[in-house]
Amino acid sequence: MDIDAKDELEGRIKARKLVEEKTPYNVEFITRLSDKHLEYEKESGNFTITEL
Template identity: 50%
Template structure:
């Protein structure tokens, strides 16, 4: 399943909506997606959202859709 992860680039500053970024990741569950991002980045995760059906199709067409892979 593909998840969209909303995050702040650092855990030091207070979160601000204007500084929220997102990435796309493939994982079996939202918990696994969150763990992958936490283990491989210093990001402050705000939300992990599952994408499927029409929502996934929309993201693929209208956003900078690139799956993030960690080694």
Template identity: 50%
Template sequence: MIFKVLYQDTLTQQAKRETTKVIYVKANNESDARRLVEKNTKYNIEFVEEISGNHLKYEENEPGFKITKFN
């Protein structure tokens, strides 16, 4: 499954819509997606959402779409 993760750059930064960024990750479920990002970054995660079907097709057509892989 593909998950869209909305985040702020640092854990100390208060969430503001204007500075929210996004990454996409593959994971088995929402909890695994959140753990994967928490383990590999210092991001302040705002929201994790599974995307599929038409929503995924739409996101794939966006210029910045890329599935992030962590080592």
């Protein structure tokens, strides 16, 4: 998720609010993924993109 925020904390708050408003998911933990980690997740076979 690409969030416009002045710092990481504000980004996490905005991301949590967006997910809770637009999906039935209950978010427990939000962390920034590096490009390398994102590529690994995509290749693992258990990866989906949800557009909000």
